[in-house]
Amino acid sequence: MKAQLVSSPLAKAVAGVRWYLREIGGTARWEAYLEHCREHGHTPVSRGEFERARTDAKAAAPGARCC
Numbered sequence: 001m002k003a004q005l006v007s008s009p010l011a012k013a014v015a016g017v018r019w020y021l022r023e024i025g026g027t028a029r030w031e032a033y034l035e036h037c038r039e040h041g042h043t044p045v046s047r048g049e050f051e052r053a054r055t056d057a058k059a060a061a062p063g064a065r066c067c
Helices: 009-025 027-040 047-060
Strands: none
Touching: 009 027, 027 047
């Protein structure tokens, strides 16, 4: 059986919520990082180390934040 296209409004809504949660939860970035490591032959750090490095980078370069 072939995969069906997402066509119903409910299926589209569920797909949108799933995408949103992956983006705000960092899962999409984590998976992109793992793919990058595979492509370049690097050993990935743990998820905790990855998130800690992201948090530290945000704190070091606050950009448009006021504080």
